[in-house]
Amino acid sequence: xxxxxxxxxxxxxxxxxDVQSIEISERDLKTLWMRIEDAVRPEDRAQxxxxxxxxxxxxxxxxDTGIQALLRTAAHEDILVLLYSSEQDDRLKKxxxxxxxxxxxxxxxEDLLFVxxxxxxxxxxxxxxxxxxxxxxxxxxxxxxxxxxxx
Numbered sequence: 001x002x003x004x005x006x007x008x009x010x011x012x013x014x015x016x017x018d019v020q021s022i023e024i025s026e027r028d029l030k031t032l033w034m035r036i037e038d039a040v041r042p043e044d045r046a047q048x049x050x051x052x053x054x055x056x057x058x059x060x061x062x063x064d065t066g067i068q069a070l071l072r073t074a075a076h077e078d079i080l081v082l083l084y085s086s087e088q089d090d091r092l093k094k095x096x097x098x099x100x101x102x103x104x105x106x107x108x109x110e111d112l113l114f115v116x117x118x119x120x121x122x123x124x125x126x127x128x129x130x131x132x133x134x135x136x137x138x139x140x141x142x143x144x145x146x147x148x149x150x151x
Contacts (some may be wrong), residue, residue, distance in 0.1 A: 066145025067099040081128035
């Protein structure tokens with residue numbers, strides 16, 4: 001099978017399998033790549049999930065001003081995924097919501113109910129968490145966000 005990928009615009013590609021071609025966005029291409037990776041190397045999926053869990057656990061130890069800066073800096077959809085992911089972790093949920101205004105809490109809760117009423121696809125969680133991890137890493141490097149020392 002002959003497979004080719006051609007960039008046709010800044011966020012658009014043509015994916016060709018022999019003679020069959022489809023146009024695909026960069027986001028969908030990344031999702032496809034992640035799903036292929038998961039199928040070919042399931043251990044990578046487990047490592048990614050462990051990294052996300054460690055990231056969420058570590059956020060509970062972040063300073064409040066850093067959390068506030070993260071909530072202002074990160075994309076709205078990424079924060080929604082973060083809040084959705086914190087639903088089973090009372091410490092993290094308290095940390096995140098405790099650093100929001102009442103209006104922000106109301107807005108995010110309404111958005112969560114609307115956007116994720118049928119759950120969140122795994123690829124959206126993965127994408128958002130990778131962006132959030134990158135954002136937090138940059139904030140730590142610049143001194144905006146810090147963590148309490150491990151107990």
